[in-house]
Amino acid sequence: MNALPLFASCAAMLMGLGLYALITDPEPLRKILAFNLLGSGVFLAFGVISRRVAATEFEGDPVPQAMTITAIVVAFAATAMAVALVSRLVEAGGRATVASEASEEPDADGGAS
Amino acid sequence: MTILLFTDVCLVLLVLTIGASIVRARDAFEAAIAFAIYGLLLAIVWVRLAAIDVALTEAAIGGGMTGMLLLGAAARLRLAGDDHIRASLRVRLAAGILSALVAAGVAGAVLLPPEVIPTLAPKVMENLASSGLGNPVAGVLFVYRALDTLLEKVVLLLALLGVWSLAPDGAWNGRPAIRLYARLNGTLTFLAQLLPPIGIVVAIYMCWIGAKAPGGAFQGGTILAAMWLLVIVAGLESIPSIGGTWLRIMLVIGPVIFLAIGTAGIVLANAFLAYPAGYAKPLIVAIEVALTLSIAAAPGMLAAGPPQQEQRQ
Amino acid sequence: MPGVAALSDAAMGQPSLLVLAIVLPVTGVLLSIVAGGRYVEAIAFVVLLSGLVIAIFIFDGVWRGGRELTYVVGGWRPPLGIMLRADGLSALMMSTMAVVICVVGVFAHADFNSRLEAAETRSPFVFWIMLVAVSGAMNMIFLGGDLFTLYVALELLTFAAVPLVCLSGSAETIRAAMRYLLFALLGSILYLGGTALLYGSHATMDFAVLSQQAHLEPATLIAAVLMTIGLLAKTALFPLHLWLPPAHAGAPAAASAILSSVVVKGSFFLVVRLWFDALPGMLTPAGAQLLGALGASAIAFGSVVALQQKRLKLLIAYSTVAQIGYLFLMFPIAFNAAATPAQSSEALTGGMLQAMSHMTAKAAMFMAAGLIYTALGHDRIADLGGTARALPMTMLAFAIGGVCLIGLPPSGGFLAKWLLMRAAVETGQWPWVVVMLAGGLFTSGYMFIVLSRALQPSGEFLKLGAALPKYREAAALTLALLSLLLGFVALGPLDVLQVGSGTMMAAPG
Numbered sequence: 001m002n003a004l005p006l007f008a009s010c011a012a013m014l015m016g017l018g019l020y021a022l023i024t025d026p027e028p029l030r031k032i033l034a035f036n037l038l039g040s041g042v043f044l045a046f047g048v049i050s051r052r053v054a055a056t057e058f059e060g061d062p063v064p065q066a067m068t069i070t071a072i073v074v075a076f077a078a079t080a081m082a083v084a085l086v087s088r089l090v091e092a093g094g095r096a097t098v099a100s101e102a103s104e105e106p107d108a109d110g111g112a113s
Numbered sequence: 114m115t116i117l118l119f120t121d122v123c124l125v126l127l128v129l130t131i132g133a134s135i136v137r138a139r140d141a142f143e144a145a146i147a148f149a150i151y152g153l154l155l156a157i158v159w160v161r162l163a164a165i166d167v168a169l170t171e172a173a174i175g176g177g178m179t180g181m182l183l184l185g186a187a188a189r190l191r192l193a194g195d196d197h198i199r200a201s202l203r204v205r206l207a208a209g210i211l212s213a214l215v216a217a218g219v220a221g222a223v224l225l226p227p228e229v230i231p232t233l234a235p236k237v238m239e240n241l242a243s244s245g246l247g248n249p250v251a252g253v254l255f256v257y258r259a260l261d262t263l264l265e266k267v268v269l270l271l272a273l274l275g276v277w278s279l280a281p282d283g284a285w286n287g288r289p290a291i292r293l294y295a296r297l298n299g300t301l302t303f304l305a306q307l308l309p310p311i312g313i314v315v316a317i318y319m320c321w322i323g324a325k326a327p328g329g330a331f332q333g334g335t336i337l338a339a340m341w342l343l344v345i346v347a348g349l350e351s352i353p354s355i356g357g358t359w360l361r362i363m364l365v366i367g368p369v370i371f372l373a374i375g376t377a378g379i380v381l382a383n384a385f386l387a388y389p390a391g392y393a394k395p396l397i398v399a400i401e402v403a404l405t406l407s408i409a410a411a412p413g414m415l416a417a418g419p420p421q422q423e424q425r426q
Numbered sequence: 427m428p429g430v431a432a433l434s435d436a437a438m439g440q441p442s443l444l445v446l447a448i449v450l451p452v453t454g455v456l457l458s459i460v461a462g463g464r465y466v467e468a469i470a471f472v473v474l475l476s477g478l479v480i481a482i483f484i485f486d487g488v489w490r491g492g493r494e495l496t497y498v499v500g501g502w503r504p505p506l507g508i509m510l511r512a513d514g515l516s517a518l519m520m521s522t523m524a525v526v527i528c529v530v531g532v533f534a535h536a537d538f539n540s541r542l543e544a545a546e547t548r549s550p551f552v553f554w555i556m557l558v559a560v561s562g563a564m565n566m567i568f569l570g571g572d573l574f575t576l577y578v579a580l581e582l583l584t585f586a587a588v589p590l591v592c593l594s595g596s597a598e599t600i601r602a603a604m605r606y607l608l609f610a611l612l613g614s615i616l617y618l619g620g621t622a623l624l625y626g627s628h629a630t631m632d633f634a635v636l637s638q639q640a641h642l643e644p645a646t647l648i649a650a651v652l653m654t655i656g657l658l659a660k661t662a663l664f665p666l667h668l669w670l671p672p673a674h675a676g677a678p679a680a681a682s683a684i685l686s687s688v689v690v691k692g693s694f695f696l697v698v699r700l701w702f703d704a705l706p707g708m709l710t711p712a713g714a715q716l717l718g719a720l721g722a723s724a725i726a727f728g729s730v731v732a733l734q735q736k737r738l739k740l741l742i743a744y745s746t747v748a749q750i751g752y753l754f755l756m757f758p759i760a761f762n763a764a765a766t767p768a769q770s771s772e773a774l775t776g777g778m779l780q781a782m783s784h785m786t787a788k789a790a791m792f793m794a795a796g797l798i799y800t801a802l803g804h805d806r807i808a809d810l811g812g813t814a815r816a817l818p819m820t821m822l823a824f825a826i827g828g829v830c831l832i833g834l835p836p837s838g839g840f841l842a843k844w845l846l847m848r849a850a851v852e853t854g855q856w857p858w859v860v861v862m863l864a865g866g867l868f869t870s871g872y873m874f875i876v877l878s879r880a881l882q883p884s885g886e887f888l889k890l891g892a893a894l895p896k897y898r899e900a901a902a903l904t905l906a907l908l909s910l911l912l913g914f915v916a917l918g919p920l921d922v923l924q925v926g927s928g929t930m931m932a933a934p935g
Contacts, residue, residue: 025136033135040175045219049625061234072171072174081272084279256500356462
């Protein structure tokens with residue numbers, strides 16, 4: 001069980017990495033990749049939470065695992081739709097960027113409490 | 114124990130490095146390749162977290178299907194060229210701060226567990242026997258939280274319809290233009306003749322065993338989809354047109370049977386998506402079989418994209 | 427015998443109706459895929475009309491019964507299983523949405539007629555299926571009591587909404603759809619992250635169980651913040667509103683109506699559920715003030731930009747950005763240290779009434795704008811002269827919708843603002859009153875711009891590009907009148923909002 005903090009930090013870092021790339025990278029395809037990175041970080045968080053309960057008879061909590069499976073399928077569907085949109089955008093003669101006027105603005109709300 | 118810990122450290126470092134390389138790759142194609150590798154590494158991480166069902170799903174859908182989708186897109190878009198605009202420094206700084214905060218928050222929340230770690234595992238296990246299943250994840254997916262699984266199938270179908278909606282008006286009811294790499298007697302053709310029978314057997318096994326051990330409809334269905342795509346990409350079969358009746362039926366048969374059994378549950382078992390006592394396992398297996406078919410059809414068509422005018426590549 | 431019990435339950439009607447509200451749209455989508463383009467519109471009408479009937483029955487059940495309706499899916503109670511819940515809030519929102527969707531469906535018949543050609547064509551097929559999917563997803567959001575099921579429902583809603591944005595197929599709309607999708611995905615994945623953390627702390631996703639177990643601790647708070655940020659991105663609250671104007675303005679008229687009036691309310695509803703029902707007492711006054719400040723900024727920004735727009739649909743879209751800000755003003759008013767439960771629920775009532783009014787009024791306005799575009803061939807505000815004389819019903823619908831948004835009596839918007847302002851005054855929060863009054867002024871400003879142009883006589887008699895069927899104008903007018911009459915709701919069913927949710931608010935945090 002010593003590895004759990006390791007995986008937890010990994011999950012958090014992947015989320016941060018994915019979020020950063022999602023906001024800053026201007027190309028839509030890179031944003032999609034970043035979204036998948038962010039998503040995998042979230043899923044790993046689920047995994048750590050599932051593994052946390054490992055005791056004598058349980059290897060892990062199956063509920064987060066099931067939720068992760070559902071979310072992976074949904075993320076794939078989202079990626080497929082996004083990729084189709086990008087491809088169509090390029091075909092329709094547009095440039096492969098999302099920003100027509102301003103680029104994405106980051107959220108100013110850093111942590112309300 | 115220490116050897117395992119060492120392996121875990123190496124694994125995590127590798128995952129993070131490849132994750133970073135996805136972000137910092139010079140162009141989208143390199144990033145997509147890195148992503149495919151990343152997916153496979155993640156599957157190994159899931160094995161280390163003792164979540165085999167998730168590992169299978171991640172390898173099949175997360176790394177495999179998604180990776181393929183992104184690689185194909187990157188290859189196509191490479192020809193379109195891109196403008197290398199970078200986000201302004203202000204945006205990058207703000208994004209960096211936000212991401213760091215989110216990462217810190219998540220790490221903090223996960224690393225500081227409550228005194229007694231709450232879990233539903235005991236409840237899942239003690240009720241699992243009544244449904245005849247041996248795989249607790251399948252139990253959650255099809256017994257306790259079946260509504261989520263049903264809705265998720267509809268989500269998959271809607272995404273497919275959304276992809277189809279991007280077709281040019283005149284190309285509706287046409288076939289998606291998927292790039293063919295066929296060369297007669299090439300390696301790809303050989304593999305496309307050799308692998309599918311094996312793949313089909315593996316997929317059937319995977320679906321069947323899902324009731325007792327890791328596996329299930331999602332994993333089996335994705336393998337079927339992969340075999341189908343292999344056969345199409347090698348030119349041995351042509352991709353169906355989106356208006357084809359049998360394709361439409363195959364797409365909906367999974368959720369329809371799921372819904373039908375669930376609705377029957379209102380009368381037979383007093384609640385929607387409840388199973389009559391003693392019949393749970395066969396019903397769930399029936400649902401999984403039907404779902405496997407739908408899951409084979411949907412990701413395959415999702416990867417193929419919207420219908421186009423006839424194009425020869 | 428369980429079968430008999432279930433049947434008599436169904437005969438009494440109400441709890442099984444919750445399931446039906448979701449199963450029917452799902453069946454509709456599946457059936458449409460197989461049956462194909464010719465039947466798509468007919469299936470949609472059947473599903474939407476039945477959905478309206480079901481919503482009315484559920485509303486009736488909640489109102490008369492005085493308590494919320496629940497349904498345990500699969501027979502497994504939470505925290506292991508999933509429970510559907512209809513309280514006063516759900517019932518009212520469901521009914522309003524059902525009416526709006528039905529009327530928009532009638533309106534859209536002319537644009538997306540699927541019976542004319544024998545073969546299946548793209549636009550009608552996609553439109554009607556997505557409309558049914560939106561209705562199902564929204565029902566799931568209103569009735570859901572489990573955070574993860576709501577995640578799936580949110581994704582369902584997004585996947586139904588995005589194709590509606592780019593239905594016309596032009597490059598600009600595809601770009602707008604792409605942006606929308608990216609923002610929406612960012613929103614859902616952050617929401618999912620928060621859900622994971624909540625499960626980690628409490629091992630449940632169910633509202634009722636969470637509300638009893640949750641208390642102010644770091645992990646839960648971080649989770650809630652993540653979820654809220656995600657939901658705010660999907661609701662297009664300032665500063666995460668960038669995707670909305672091009673997406674809503676570029677879509678076909680019926681789609682814009684659905685997107686602005688119905689779809690954004692889904693994620694907003696979840697914000698309300700999260701802070702009022704799932705984690706009551708956890709929103710600190712500071713956090714509530716922050717939400718209110720963002721709302722005020724949205725009102726200011728949206729209104730100012732709306733005033734500068736040259737195209738009608740963009741003006742209406744920016745007006746949506748501003749009106750969404752209004753919805754968040756209820757948070758600082760409700761979650762004030764000085765507020766009694768009665769005042770908090772008054773603020774909640776005002777906020778939800780505002781949401782309902784916006785649903786009806788904005789749909790009417792977008793439909794009117796669509797009719798103007800069809801008739802004139804353009805929607806440039808500067809060239810709208812003579813429209814009022816040529817299309818009186820349409821302009822009347824537009825004007826009445828505007829009256830509701832400005833907040834003039836007896837409209838629903840007036841009642842909503844009155845309730846909010848009264849609660850604000852009673853708790854001594856004058857700044858929000860000023861904000862609301864300023865917002866009303868702004869709204870009058872851009873309404874005046876449009877209406878004065880339309881009322882101007884044009885040089886020669888305005889040539890209409892296409893004749894408008896009367897029923898389309900009637901549809902727009904119906905929703906506009908509904909928004910006007912929502913004010914009379916005070917006389918009757920308003921207390922239904924207390925059903926179910928009242929107990930949550932009064933409970934000590």
